[in-house]
Amino acid sequence: MAYKKTEEYNQETTEILKENFTSIITEIGEDPSREGLVKTPERAAKAMQFLTQGYSMDAKEILSSALFPEDYSEIVIVKDIEVYSMCEHHILPFFGKAHIAYIPNGHVVGLSKLPRVVDVFARRLQVQERLTHEILNCLQDTLNPLGAAVVIEARHMCMMMRGVEKQNSITTTSAFTGEFRKTETRNEFLKLLLSNRV
Structure with a gap:
């Protein structure tokens, strides 16, 4: 079986951050429904959790x-x-x-x-x-x-x-x-x- 890297994210946190990133994209004058941006809020939400994972580590x-x-x-x-x-x-x-x-x-x-x-x-x-x-x-x-x-x-x-x-x-x-x-x-x-x- 090939190596597979998995990442886990808190779904509730992801949804909240996703909404916030959608709002940010809208407020700077972009269209979050544009093809290139449709999945960006979710990706950004997961990226932010990854970049701040140190808060949950000892x-x-x-x-x-x-x-x-x-x-x-x-x-x-x-x-x-x-x-x-x-x-x-x-x-x-x-x-x-x-x-x-x-x-x-x-x-x-x-x-x-x-x-x-x-x-x-x-x-x-x-x-x-x-x-x-x-x-x-x-x-x-x-x-x-x-x-x-x-x-x-x-x-x-x-x-x-x-x-x-x-x-x-x-x-x-x-x-x-x-x-x-x-x-x-x-x-x-x-x-x-x-x-x-x-």
Whole structure:
């Protein structure tokens, strides 16, 4: 049997959002009954639920499900994690990369869980500054590491498509706890971020 990807959506929520998107299409001067737009409200309703699914997910539970005892106390980095989120000010996307590091304190976490944590917080209406801190705080509270670090680099469509319309601007945010507040450790982390890619 061939692989089949299925997606589930709350039908009541889908209908409410569908009505709202139909109204939006009408208010901007389009005809929602036009052939190309007939199914757009439903597609948009499902897309919005997908893009905000983080509200129904528990990042701490994800991390806690894959903690393993390990006597390792050096920096662990997962870098270039794709980030796709929605700016809460204009409901427009921002996207880029997240880099996460932590220093284990008796336990390590399954590496795939770190990108999942990024997705939990990114799949909400966000600002990049809060997103950075939410990821960091989750790591610190759940893993209890000797230190944690998060850096996010992103492009914001609200700056590129409207407003100042600056196409090449990149916003970088960072947050650190524990050992990463020390200059030497932070510099080692930043040096590793800039090292050659695999």
